[in-house]
Amino acid sequence: MTPTIPGFEHLRLPGVDGVELAAAVGGHGSPVVLLHGFPQTHLMWRHVAARLAADHTVICPDLRGYGASDKPAADGPGVYAKRTMAADVVALAAALGHDRFALVGHDRGALVAFRAGLDHPETVTRLGILDVVPTLDMWDVLHGVSAAVAFHLYLMAQPPGLPEAMIAGSADAFFGSFLDAWSTGPDALPPKVRAAYLEASRAAVPSIVADYRASATVDIEHDRADLDAGTRLTMPVTVLQQDWGAQLGYDASAVWRAWAPDLDHRLTEAGHFMAEEAPEEVTAAIRDLLTR
16 A cells, blocks of 8 residues: 555645646645655655644645656657646645745755746745756756766656666666665665655656656756846745765855855755655754745
8 A cells, every 4th residue: 555644635636738636735824835856756745744734734746747646748848847847836736725835845846846936936935945956057067977976867868769668677676776876774765665656656657757858958948048037036945955066066055046045055964865864854944944
């Protein structure tokens, strides 16, 4: 049986263009939307969501193309653009009666959250980012052999066909390699949770690849257009990440400050799956953001 977030209601809610998203919703109070990363589902927020639900309405959707959400065919460049996925999140929250909300994303979900903050500043009141840099900057900071840490970005950027076939042919080995390499220990991902992530990812290879392919094409175009136009994040922003700047040779805080003038940039000793490895630290960072 697939693990769930205890005490949360599981709903199907409308996104955009006829897509429906699965979401876990719980708690009462001002709304906070939490977006998951790769290769995960909304379940990654189970510890943090339970803590925040004490005084917030917490909404944890599966992104389009992931988990139990719809997985439309990528028949155009915009289907898995972060702009479209961000619009999904705004529509989902509106369906629950929230026209303004705080938004926190991890990994792929953080890129969706970043785009939502740029496209919908009147809707996103606070923005939390876990362990990424913006798409445009991500490609710029990867150089030489150090870029091997992100080999999957290059694989899934290839034209349709080969990446999907290669990954589908060894899906558990592929997705499991990230669950193992990016975790600091086995306790963060119990066997049932790890199995749930593998099952969900195995069933979503084409849409996951399409999500990543968008980050090598249309998402770059959108980021560059905003950068050139001087569009910036106007809400308070908190970034919590590993010290990727030291590892890859760039100033992570400066990268983020170029996009977010009102920035709280924090480094963590936790691994990539920090919401599961260090939920107290992540919850504290989110609570600090919500009071700024």
